[in-house]
Amino acid sequence: MDYLDYVQMTKGQQISYNIKSFFTGIPGAIAGFFQVVANVIKGFFGWIGNGFKGYGQRFSDGDTGTKLSYVIMGAGNMMHKQLGKGLVFLAVEVLYIMYMVNFGMTYVSKIYSDNVTITDSNGVTAVHYGVIGSNTPVYGYDDFGEKTLLNRDNLDTSNNVLLFFVVTLLITIAFFALYIANTKSAYETEQLIKAGKTPMTGIEEIKDYFDERFHVTLLTIPVLGLLAFTVVPIIFTVFIAFTNYTRERIAPGELYWWVGFQNFAEVFNTGSAEQSATFGKILSWTLIWAFFATFSNFILGIILALMINKKEIKFKAFWRTLFIITAAVPQFVTLLLMKMLLGQGTGLNAMMGTTYPFLTDATWAKCTVIIVNIWVGVPFTMLSTSGILMNIPEDLYESARIDGANAVQQFTKITFPYIFFVLTPYLISSFVGNINNFNVIYFLTGGGPESHLYYKSGETDLLVTWLYKLTVSEGDYKLAAVIGIFVFLICAIGSLIAFNMSKASKNEEEFS
Amino acid sequence: MVSKTKRVLALVLTAMISASALAGCGGGSSGGGSTTTSTPTNSTANNTASNSGNQAAELDLDSDSSVDIIKERIKKEAETSGGEIKLEVWCSGDDKKFETTRIKAFKDKYTPDGVKIVVNISAVGEDKVGGKVLEKPEEAADVFNFADDQLTGLAESKAIADLGDMFQNNIKKNNTEESVSVCSVNDVFYAFPRTSDNGYFMYYDKRDLDEADLDDMDTIISKLGAKNKNIYLPLGNAWYNCGFFFAAGCDISYDAKTKQQTATFNTPEGYKAARAMNHLALNLHKGFECDAGSLGDNVFVADGFKNGTLGAAVIGTWAGPDIKKNIGAEYVGAAKLPKVDMDGEKVQLHSFSGYKIVGVNKFTKYPITSKVLAYFLTNKESQLERYKTRGLIPTNKEALEDSDVKADPALKAIQDQKEFSHPQGASVGTSFWSCSPGTIGTKIKDAEGNLPEDKIEEILNSVVAQIESSNKSNAT
Amino acid sequence: MNTTNFQNSPQAGYAAKRKAANTAIYIILAVLGVIWLFPIIWLILTSFDGETGAVTRSLIPTNWSFNNYIKLFVQYETDANGNEVQVAADAMQFPYMQWILNTLFVAVCSCVISTLLVLMVSYTFSRLRFKSRKTFLNMGLILGMFPGFMSMVAVYAIMKVLGLTNSLIGLIIVYSAGAGLGYQVAKGFFDTIPHALDEAAKIDGATRHQIFWQIILPLSKPIIVYTALTTFMGPWGDYIFVSYFMDQNPYGWTVARGLYEMIDNKENINEWFKPFCAGAVIIAIPITTLFLIMQRFYVGGMTGGAVKG
Structure with missing residues (x-):
C-alpha cells in the first residue's frame, strides 16, 4: 500500500489498518527473523562448505x-x-x-585440565576436573617465618x-x-x-x-x-x-x-525465594523503561521540533540552541547534576525546604528517571526530526488544507505518520539503545532504591546496570556473563523482528 | 556434562593435531592431548606448626636492634629488582598527608645503603579498598588501609597476605585484644590494626543538651524538638539500624567455614526492635531526623549542626573534625548512645564497632618491605600522629594512655559504648552489605512511624531470607 | 461569504486564532526553555559560589567568587609549620589540567582512528559489491547487539597481556577498535551519492582505490565532520571504561573519571562539589561550541542514516 493511500484514510481506518497490519505482519516478521538467523548460519557453513567443496577433487585432478x-x-x-x-x-x-x-x-x-588440586578459602584441598589452567600456588616459608608464594611468576x-x-x-x-x-x-x-x-x-x-x-x-x-x-x-x-x-x-x-549450564539455571534462582524472580522483575522494568523512554522522547521531540519549525515562529536558531545546550554538556555531568538537584537534602529539596523522595521511593524514582530522560533526550530527537520535518513534501499539506484539515488534523494525518514511517528504524535502534541505556540509570539512581526483593540490585536497575554491578561491585562474573547473553538475545530477537516488519529493511533488500 | 565437554574438546584437539600433521612438519612436540600435570599444593594453610623454632619470631620490631636485621632483609629483597623497591600505598584522601610524613620517616629509618625505596600514595576510600583490590588483585596496592568488614572477602579471595609469627607477636603485644581479634579469618592472621574509630556513638551540641538528658532518646527528642532541632539517626542505613536489633537481643553471625550468614531479625525480639524504630519515627522532623540524603552523612551532620537543624547526631569519629570546625570544639560533646523505648521499656541502644586495619597484597614483589611498612604505619607513633591529624582513636595500648587521647570526649563515648557494641568484622560476611537489612528502616521512615505490625513481620522475614541466602552463589 | 460583519470574517478569525496559537507557542517554548536550562544555570551559578561545602540553599550565591575555578588548577595545603603552600604540580589530589590534556590526547587520537575505520567500512558496504557482503552486514548487526561493557573484563585481560593497562594508548584502542561497527550513518550518506560518478570514473580508468580517495571522500565532508565530531566527543563523556581500565593514579585519568571521583567519595564531596561544578562548566564550553557548529551536520547525518537504515 502506498503512503498516500494511507494518508487519505480516516483516522479510524488508519488505526484499524495499523492494528491489522501489525498482526498480519507478525508471522512474516518472525519468519523473517528466523530467515535472517538461518541465512547467517547458512552463510557461515556455506563459507566453510565452499572451502571444502572440491577439496578432494582438486587434489586428485591437480x-x-x-x-x-x-x-x-x-x-x-x-x-x-x-x-x-x-x-x-x-x-x-x-x-x-x-x-x-x-x-x-x-x-x-x-x-x-583434570586432577587439579585446589585449596579453598578454608584451607581444604580438593581435586577438580575440567579446570581452566593447571599451575596452582605453591607456598614456602622465608627466613622470617613468613609464608611466601614460591611460584609467583x-x-x-x-x-x-x-x-x-x-x-x-x-x-x-x-x-x-x-x-x-x-x-x-x-x-x-x-x-x-x-x-x-x-x-x-x-x-x-x-x-x-x-x-x-x-x-x-x-x-x-x-x-x-x-x-x-x-x-x-x-x-x-x-x-x-x-x-x-x-x-x-x-x-x-x-x-x-x-x-x-548451571549458571543459566541460577539466573532464575538468585538469592532467597522472593529474590529468585529478580531477573523477571528487572526484565519487565527494562522493557517498560525502554518503551516509555523511547516514545516519550519521540513524541515530545517531534512536538518541540514542530513548534520551533513552525513558519511564523521567529528566532528559530535561538530556540534550537537553547535546547541543544543541554544535549551538549557531557551526559554524565548533567546526570550527576540532576542527581544533586533531585537528591534528599540537596538541590531542589534544599532550596524549597522539602523532602520529596524523587530518587529514593521506588515509584517516584521510576517516574523521575523517565522524566529526566526526557530532559536529556528530547533535544536529540528535536534535532534529528527537524531535518525530516523540513523534508515533508509541501504538496501533502496543500491538499490537506484544501480538504479543510486544521493544524491538529494535519499533524495526526500527515506529519506524524510521515515521520513515523521514515523513522521506524531509528525508533527501533533507540528502543534497543534504551534497553542498554546505562548512563541515565547508573548516574541518577545507581539502580536504587535498594530492595530486599531484588538480588544484588535495586528497583530501578536495568539488566545492563545489574550486569555492571555484578561485574564491578560484586565480582559475580559468571552470572553477569549469563545476563549479558540474555540481553543480547532479547535485543537481537526483538530488533530483527522489528526490522523485518519495517519498510526500510525491505528497501535494503531491494537495494542489494 | 563434564565428560561430554571433554569429548568435544578431544575431538577438536584431534582434528587440530591431525591437521597439523597433514600440514607437514611434525607439530606433535607438545605431547598433545589433554594430559596435564597437576602441581602438588602445599596444603598447610595454618602457618603455626611449620615454622616453630624460627628465631625471627622473637624479633621485637620496636627495638633498635631490629633495624639492622630489617635493613639487611630489605636489601635482600631489593636485589631481585636492581636495588630499587617500588611500593604503592592506598589510603583515604584525608590520610594522604599523614601517610606522606610517616612514609618519609619509614624510609629514613629502614632504607639500607645502596637501596632506593620509592613509595607512591594513592587516595582510595577505606570503604572501597576491598572492592578495588578484588577487582584486580595483582595490580592493587602493596599496602592498603581498609575497614575490617572487608577482611573476610579479601581472605576468601586470597588477595591478602597472611602474617607469620614475628608480625603476629609484635601486633598482639602492642594492640588491644579486640582489635587483634578482628585481624584474622578462619584462624589465619592477616592484618595490622590501626584505629578503633569505625563504630558510632553520639555527638551533641552542649548548648542544646545537658548531660542529664543524654540517657534517654525520648528526652533528647522532646528537648531538641522544642528548639526546632533534631537528633540524627539514619534508620534506613543497615549499619545503624542493626543497633536496634542487637539491643532487642537479636544477632547476626557469619561462619567463614560454611560461608553461611545468619541473622535473627525475624523473631519476636526483632519485631520489638522494629516497633521501637516505629516509635521514634513518629517524631520525624519534629525532633528526629533519619535521612542524610545524597551527600553523605558527614556533610549532612556538619551542615546540620552549623545551621541549627541538628542538636545531636549518631555518627562516628570521621564527622568529628567538621562538627568541631563548624560550631567550635568547646560546644561539641560526645556520649554513648541513649536508651530507647521498646514496648514501654527503656533499653540501651547497641552499635557496631569496627576497626580500620592495614593489609599487604599477597602478590606484592616485596613482601617483607611491605609488611614492615604496614607495621610501621600502625605502630604507636603512627597511631598517635594519626590521632593528631584526624582525631581517630588508636588501638595501640600505649597510645591509648596518651594524655591527649585520654581527654578526648569521643574516646570516652566509644569506651562507654563498648559493652553495647558488636564487632562487625567477625559477624559480617562478604555479601551482608549488599543485602538490604536497611529496608525496614526505610519503610518505617516512609510510613512516618506507622508501619503496621504485619508489614514489619513480612519485611523482616523477607530480609532474613535474603541475608541467609546471600552467599548461595559463592558457595559452590 | 454570507456574513457582512468584517471583523468576524473567517479570515480575520483565522488570523486572530493563528496569532493566539503563535503566542501560545512562544509561551510554551519559553517555559520549556526555562525548564531545560534551569539545571545548567544552577550548575553555572553554583560554580561561582564562594561558600565552601556541598549544600546549597539558595539558587543565587550570596558570595560570588572564582575560587572554585582556581582550585581546579592551583591547590593549597598546610605544611608542617602550618603555612599554606601550593601543592606541587605532580602531587595534586585532582590535577584537572592533566585530565584535560589526557582527554584531549585520547579524543584526538581515537577520533582520527575511528573516523578512518568508519569511512573504510561504510564506503565498502555502500559502494562495493562482493560475495560475503550480506554476511558481513548481518554479523555487524549481531555484534552491535551485545551490551557494550558485557565483555569489559575480557578486554581488560587482553590489555593486560598487551601491557596496555593504565595507559592512554590502551584507552584509545578501547574507544576506537570497535568503531567499524558504527558504519550505519555514514553508509546512509554514501548511499545518497550517485553511482553514476563511480561509473564515469571507472570508464576513465580509475581504480576503486582512486575513486575512494579522489572522488568520494572530497564529496563527503559533512559525514567526515559528523563522524569526527561524534567520535571526538566520546572520551569526554565516558566514565565506565576509564574507571575500569585506569588505576588510582589521578594523573592518568580523563576528565570524566576525575570529575566523578571528586564527588564519588563522601570524604571529598564537601570540599570538591563546587570545584566539580566549575570543572563541568569548563569542559562544557568547548563541547557545546563544537556541538553548535556541527548541528547542521548532525541533522543531515542522523536523518540520512535513519532514512536508509
Missing part, C-alpha cells in the same frame, strides 16, 4: 605442485610462476606451526588460559581458511597455465587489492580491530557463562572450572 600445496602451503603457487604469493603462504604455515608449538598448544591443552590465571585459547581458536580458523585458499589458488593457477594464460604477478596481485578486491584492503584493519577487541572478548565472555568464575577465583593461581 599436478604435483597442487598436490604438494596440500602439505606445504604455497608450493603450488611457487611452482606455478607465483613465487611471491607462494612464499607468503609458506610463511603463514611456518608461523602458524611455530605459534602452535611454542604457544598455542600449551593453552589448548590447559583449557580442560609461574602461576596460571584461568583468564589468560581462556583468552589464549580463544585467540588460538580464531587463529586456527583463519589458518584453515588460508590453507583452503592456498589449495584453491594452486589449482586455479595450474588451470590458468594449462589454458595458456599467465597467472597474475605479485605486483598485479597487489594492484588488484586496490581495485577489484579493494573491499578486502579496506575491511582488513577494521575487521582485525573488531576481532581482537570485540569478537574475542565476546566469545571469552560467553565461555565465562559456563564456568564458576567469581571474585573468589580472580587471584592468579586461583583457577576456575567448567560447570556446564
